[in-house]
Amino acid sequence: ARPRVHARLACATADGGVHVSVHLMLGRSAASSSAPPAPVALHAGLERMMAEYNPKDPSERFFGGHRWNGLMAGIAWQMQQDINPCGDFVSVRWSTGCGGWAGVPWIVIGDPSQSTQHGLYLSYLFCADMSAVYLCLGQGGTKLKKAFGQTVARRYMDEVAGFARRRCAEVLSNDADGAGGIDFAGTIDLRTNGALAKMYMDGSIVSRRY
Numbered sequence: 001a002r003p004r005v006h007a008r009l010a011c012a013t014a015d016g017g018v019h020v021s022v023h024l025m026l027g028r029s030a031a032s033s034s035a036p037p038a039p040v041a042l043h044a045g046l047e048r049m050m051a052e053y054n055p056k057d058p059s060e061r062f063f064g065g066h067r068w069n070g071l072m073a074g075i076a077w078q079m080q081q082d083i084n085p086c087g088d089f090v091s092v093r094w095s096t097g098c099g100g101w102a103g104v105p106w107i108v109i110g111d112p113s114q115s116t117q118h119g120l121y122l123s124y125l126f127c128a129d130m131s132a133v134y135l136c137l138g139q140g141g142t143k144l145k146k147a148f149g150q151t152v153a154r155r156y157m158d159e160v161a162g163f164a165r166r167r168c169a170e171v172l173s174n175d176a177d178g179a180g181g182i183d184f185a186g187t188i189d190l191r192t193n194g195a196l197a198k199m200y201m202d203g204s205i206v207s208r209r210y
Contacts, residue, residue, distance in 0.1 A: 037070060037074045038074050039074055039077050039081065040074035042079060045075035046075070046124065048071055049071060050132075050133060053130055054130070055100075055103065068105075072094040072096055073094065075094070076092045076107055077092075079092045090110065090111065091112040092107065094107045104127070104192065104196060104200065106124060107123065107124040109121065110122060116138070116140045116142075117140040118142065120138070120205075122135070122137055122138075127189070127191045128192035132209050132210060133209075135208045136200075136206070136208075137204075137205045137207070138186075138200065139160055139161065140203060141202070160205075164205045164206065165185075165186075181208050182208050183206065184206055186205045186206050186207045187204070
């Protein structure tokens, strides 16, 4: 089923001015008879993706209805149901590429207003050779770099990363499960030198490899 974006525009006068707000919701058209994707449990879905995904296979033509896209949609759908009632504030998105298979497929959990280009987000990043998948707390810096330049953006991102690492360490040190396996340096190796992969690796704050 194709997602639909529903927009609601509201205007109000206050303090001598006009305030305009726009609320966007991702949903499905009420008139659509298409069923949602078949839900896929996270652990099983990640294992299947690592076992099956091979973008270099010429027989696997990229198209919307491909089984890999269905698998990713099913994982994301189940995750979205699992995080409700936070669904209005947290969205689950995924990508296997645009017009062609991505070297590093991903699943992102975060504020709908933020993306891998700006803000903070959680993500599952698949290594290009499908040898592992990383769970990362990452931050996007593309828009910062365009607006303020590389030096200023890097300094700001380093400050955010430092604060986030300290808070994660504090929270996890009080957790019964501890911080086993978590890399507070956020070091990840996505097994490719692609530009997008480098952006993900540079933006990783805290990570865990599976």
